[in-house]
Amino acid sequence: MSHRDVAVIGVGYTNFNSVTPEVNWKELMFEAAQKAYQDAGIDPRRDVDSFITCAEDFWEGFSIFDEFTPDQLGAALRPMHTVPGDGLQGLANAYMQIKTGLFDIVVVEAHSKISELLTYEDVVQLSFDPIYEAPLSNGVHPYYVAGLEMRAYLQATGTTEEECAAVVVQNKRNAFLNPLAEFECELDVESVMRSDYAFDPLKAVEIAPRADGAIVFVLAGGEIARELTDVPVYLEGIGWCSESPWIASRSSDASYAKRAAQMAYQQAGLENTQLIDIAEVDDQFAFKALQHLEALGLARPGEAGFLMVEGAFGPQGQLAVNPSGGSLGCGHLMEASGLARALEIVLQLRGEAGQRQVEDAMIGVAQSWRGLPHGTGAVAVFSRRE
Amino acid sequence: MNLGKIHKDVAVVGAGMTLFSRRLQETGKEMSWEAAQMALDQADLSLDDIDAVIMGSAPDAFDGVHKKGDWLLDGAGGTNRPYMRVYTGGGTAVFAPIAGWWHVASGLFEKVLVLCEEKMSSCMPHAQSAFAHIWDPILDRPLKPNLVWIFSMEMQRYMHTYDVRYEDIALVAVKNKRNAVGHPCAQLADPDITLDDVLTSEPMALPVRRLDISPPSDGAAAVVLVSEDVAYELTNEPVWIDGVGWCIDSTMWTNRDLAFPKFVAHAARMAYEMAGIKNPRKEIDIAEPYDPFDYKELQHLEALGLADPGQAAIMTREGKTQRDGELPVCPSGGLLGVGNPIAATLGIKVGELFWQLSGQAGARQVPGDPAVGVAQAWGDLMQFSSVIVMRRRS
């Protein structure tokens, strides 16, 4: 691999809101992009070599959403493309483009305008195999697949429902300290346990609510980053992986995240996961946070739940997990969820996380999962070098 | 941009494609596997050797599966691998291999599989029904547009601005449908088609007639890309990707002059600079520009710098773009002759250049031992273009 290093030199973002009727998607993206360019101190019309946006047609309501992306990012008549994937997958493309040596500054955007989709559940079901999977569950909410996966995970690891409930409690509590977050709430494990099942063993309150928002990252080759900013945050490694798309073939240990983490750690030269100070993992469903922590090697199989209950992953714990509040606290931002996780890491490593700042944070990991019904995920390792 | 500092050079060592057909029985996954298998076979590789998979597929609204990239991945060889889908409308056909290029050029991967799939027959009553949603929902969709309109309007503007005759444009359709006779996957090959057939074909949205248009198709295509470190271990005839370029113009298509596709010219400039091509008219031996409509081939040749604006039609009339002409254009038969399964036209653009430049094009082989080719695709709302320059070095 090329030895050129890659760093984040600017981030921009909107608030995360359950609805955003006051702007259209272009205006939402423009706000985040303008802030990112200000942060990086660059002019997109002159300085950016390539633009990437992360979007899926059916989330947006367009047969070719790529058409509707360049203007608001400053990308008209410039190289730009869409990744129908999560923001971290967008970041992976930027990373590779910079590593080729051809591109110096690359911009990655991801957003959610999911409040505009009136038939969310139908569209989720449209991602199921149309022959073997979709016809089985007409009328049933497609999130039942999360119930199946949670059952398999609990069965394989001995994790308890109480331990999953602890994830909800911690993330919604962490969100109080995050001004971007929309779904902060004071709960305790008992109240989560007494709440209604949606897809046994998954409870409704363990499902991250959806939110709108846009996030833009500006990345640059290391030598340029060091010229442009005093606080470059290095993208030391990024991995991504997909499991079999068949619902019934899914592993119980998030093997997509495991493989993605191996790839990212290897690139980063990270041999010991104990060096990681912060982890922002995907928590679209509470149990997923535990499964992902184990897949990332941040807890042994079956131990993440226990550690969560013990507070090991809290703000004062041995490893800060989802200090942002995660998707449970901030809202599930669809394809922008991975960038939201990465955003928190960047803010923390720059020392700009305000009241939730993790002290002396040097290395952070962000992880994403593209969501039901597939097993696609990505892992990014960031660091603030001395 | 940092020309001349590319970390790893990238070569094509195998290609494959399915039949292009109005309807295929195979699911999208099965089509993908068929194309991938053929490309791997040609490269003498197995799936085990592949480090990453890049998927190119255009609207989910054709196949009728949301997140179809993820859905297709087992057929594309993506299971338990880094798998990435990129998407730039019709431009995906040449853009997916560009994404494959940076997967390898970055040094992250040594051998990758680029797979493109499209199954348009799922969309009922017609693929056009999905195209109804490519437009701005507030400004355009209430007018109930048809995709052909946009081509018709662009063609009209092109003919008007450069004084191009319809009779010359229609010759492109004749040439490509005849060229396709040599293509084993072709859907609309016709050895006997005449200019008159095109000129008198059914009016769709004038000036566009039925035979000016490429047909909707089902199909899949694949190429295998490898790093300079292993290319010669695998074949004596690697074909190198020496230049890549892409560009998107503003969303506001009614704020642009539609006569000349600036975005194609920008993408071409990027690719030529990278490939060190200073005079494309002298240095390019074969062109595979995107030809979903006959006039598009002409417009694209002009924006690729292979003809002056308005002159590509004259080149065509003079026979210079025939397979044995000065500059063979769409020797594959193009989208007009082989078919237009949007992203899967990878097989007749980059795939064709691979076969031509490595001397494997059989009945379609361009004479004179061609060494340099340019492939181009176009997409979105007359807005995006991707360009690849390929070269045989021996």
Next chain:
Amino acid sequence: MNQAIKPKGRSLSAEQMKQVPHVIARPQAKYAWAAGVAMSHFLEGLKQGKILGRRCMACERVLVPPRMFCERCYRTTDGWVELPGTGVIETFSISYIDTNANRIKDPIFVGVLAFDGAPPHCGIMHYFGEVSPEEIHIGMPVEPVWKPESERVGAITDIKYFRPREGIPSKRISQRRKRG
């Protein structure tokens, strides 16, 4: 050399496609897109019988359809401008197919017009009416035919179509470029 392509795939006729095992499903994908700042004002303008644009003071263009940012200068646009609504035909099509590719007997005249008061080539797509296939041409001056105020809802279809303007000379010749 062997044929490099060994094509695979089983072609089906329309009839065979109905015979082989298959599933038919109707998608449900409905949206309520926020119009946003610029388009909300534009739609309100249409309701009042006005065409509104946004001015960018850096490039001195009037953007129509309006947006809150200029994609060329990458800056916030500066204010509203009301355009006269007239323009010239930039390009057009005479369509014998509808949105689902069904054949229709009476053609639809559709195209792009460039608005007077906006920069060259800047306008919208719309229908043309009160014109024949022989008459319609690029450069033809046109004006909007609005629906009665009571029927206007704040939509692009508040304009029924654009029709030729009487007594205004065509810009047909002056717009044509010389061959390169």
Next chain:
Amino acid sequence: MTFSEKFQRTTEMKHWLGDMEVDHFHYTAGVAGERFFIALRDRGVILGARCAPCGITYVPPRIYCEHCFAELKEDAYQEVGPRGWVRAFTIARLGKDGHPLTEPEILAVIDFGSDSTGFLHKLSGVAPEEVRVGLEVEALLKPKAQREGRITDIEHFRPVA
């Protein structure tokens, strides 16, 4: 502030209704699907396709092994089931509209032996609280006359009596 002006009254905000639908999608079941569904419809059996080198039996069958990409030809097809075991299950209590279902549905991943891929289907004929991982189940098919070559030709799986 991002723009030179924004809305000052909620009533100024407009939205636009639309869809991204087509009349319908016609999904072919494919080459492997044709074998699977004709066997199910005409003979009432569930077919899998085995990749011997990888030791995996794909249910439903595929024409390729997704791990080694070997072609799974006709001789790879074999009958599995109708008996299998519950690998995972969930009790779906919410409908697609987000409201509680009047009758919760049980959905399950069924194994046809330890080397088979899982097979997704509905489970019925058992109280939700009695379902266990490992429960032995069998497919209940619709009467032959009503079968049309769809996955729903299997009404559901139920515990083996």
